[in-house]
Amino acid sequence: MVADDFRQKIKIFADRVVTLAPRCTNEESTKLFLILPFLNFLGYDDRNPDEVCPEHGADFSEKYKNRVDFAILKSGQPIIAIECKTLGTALKDERGQLRSYFNAAPTVKMGVITDGLVYEFYADSDEPNMMDATAFLALDLREVAKGKIEDSVEEGLRSLQKNNFDPENIGAEAKRKLIFQNVIQQIAKLAEDPSEPFVRLLLQNAGLSHVRTKALTEFREITKNAFREFVNLRILQRLDIPSKDKELEKTITQEPVSTEVIAKNDDTLVPSSIDMEVLHYIKRRLAYLAKEDTLFDEIENVDYRKYKGKFVVFHKKERAGRLFDFYDGKVKKYHFDFGPDFGGEVSTDKLTDIDKFLNNVFVKRVSEEEAGKKRTQSVKAAQGL
Incomplete structure (x- = not known):
């Protein structure tokens, strides 16, 4: 059997x-x-x-x-x-x-x-x-x-x-x-509240042998988010739903990052734990909100770039495909700027509050990309290319 x-x-x-x-x-x-x-x-x-x-x-x-x-x-x-x-x-x-x-x-x-x-x-x-x-x-x-x-x-x-x-x-x-x-219970506890020895062990395996105690707070948040992402991916696999999120694969396959590189780029290139939390959330949420297969397929083309003071998320092209800028909230936990055509600035403590703005701007960017492709094809056809 x-x-x-x-x-x-x-x-x-x-x-x-x-x-x-x-x-x-x-x-x-x-x-x-x-x-x-x-x-x-x-x-x-x-x-x-x-x-x-x-x-x-x-x-x-x-x-x-x-x-x-x-x-x-x-x-x-x-x-x-x-x-x-x-x-x-x-x-x-x-x-x-x-x-x-x-x-x-x-x-x-x-x-x-x-x-x-x-x-x-x-x-x-x-x-x-x-x-x-x-x-x-x-x-x-x-x-x-x-x-x-x-x-x-x-x-x-x-x-x-x-x-x-x-x-x-x-x-x-x-x-x-x-x-x-008992081991499962311990893993669950570590997922919710990673201990310092556990975080240091993971960092050592990632090639970071010397991390200052003050920096551990952020790395603990990264560890918690990594646990959540791991579980979410396993759920998608169990349900036989293809995951378009390549961020975890990038994290797993990339070469170990030295502490010198992190220190050098911390203010300009390395996303914070809350940045990555937002990125992983919006990709999962777009998969839920997508009404058409073409929209679902385009989620894998959502990318990001970190600048000092803001986190930019876009579809394919940073300028033409911009979805929003994200800032750490001051009054509320999350602060987004979707631009004047898609709701402007939104501050919230719950990410589900951005569903309407997120879906509208994503659908628009994908449709603009498709329209651009068709124009290019028409031009090439007219030129006999």
Whole structure:
């Protein structure tokens, strides 16, 4: 079964159970219409009590009884324990019972708690038969029904299928997934607030070994913008939307810039982080605003030039194709000059406020360029060239 086929089957299954969910008003209907079909989806025979056993017990003694709603059995021994709750129940308050069963049944290698739409999967990655405090995999079928499923979740579900599930290795696999989640959280934190050591490491890799502490503030902003641009490009690729933005490619492929060059050109040639933020935004926004393929194709011809005190953005030709001049705002964060024919000066704290001005001037510049091409072709035709 190829990955895309499995992903599609998950989506189809999620669509069905989300549709049925409103009719599940108690625990029994949740089990019958949502949870048992999920076990069946993973390949377990929910009609065979020797494989899916309801109300399975693992007791420390006659006094201390431990029951789970379902246990997946292998050779008569429980390997997966499933605790079921009524749809909409907060799962975080219901983990104690599952933890007790997990501890009482030595052969159990995975615990699941679910309300039929939200699933949390636990293992014993730190200590045998001691359920981890953190789920190594979490799944919300409502999000899956919307088409939102991470590769790591798809991979995790695949490993839980009956034909793939390995009780002896699930603890090690869970440990890897927990570490993966932790790394993702750290990356997210660095994207929002890059640390000084992290920024210095990136700069060293870019050929900038000696950067003064005072200059780090701007480089931290550049790092944050680079993270955002990286994520945006990956989203476009995931959606199979071609990106016309070549700025990131230029950044990646260009030779390392020495600190001497930056110091020499800082006032005249090197855009600031806010300049680049504006440039990346307007290219993405023009892609959204473009009503015709020709306009979308022309976005790759948007270019810029940095002067002391202003940042000029244009289409193909700096003078004839000028879109706007950008200045760091004094009263408000952004200050644009679109020229007298396209709204003049605009100050704002929200970039979405420039949509109308930006679209109008871009459409005009592209149409002027096309008209110029046609005139040139007519002249050449008349001259027999």
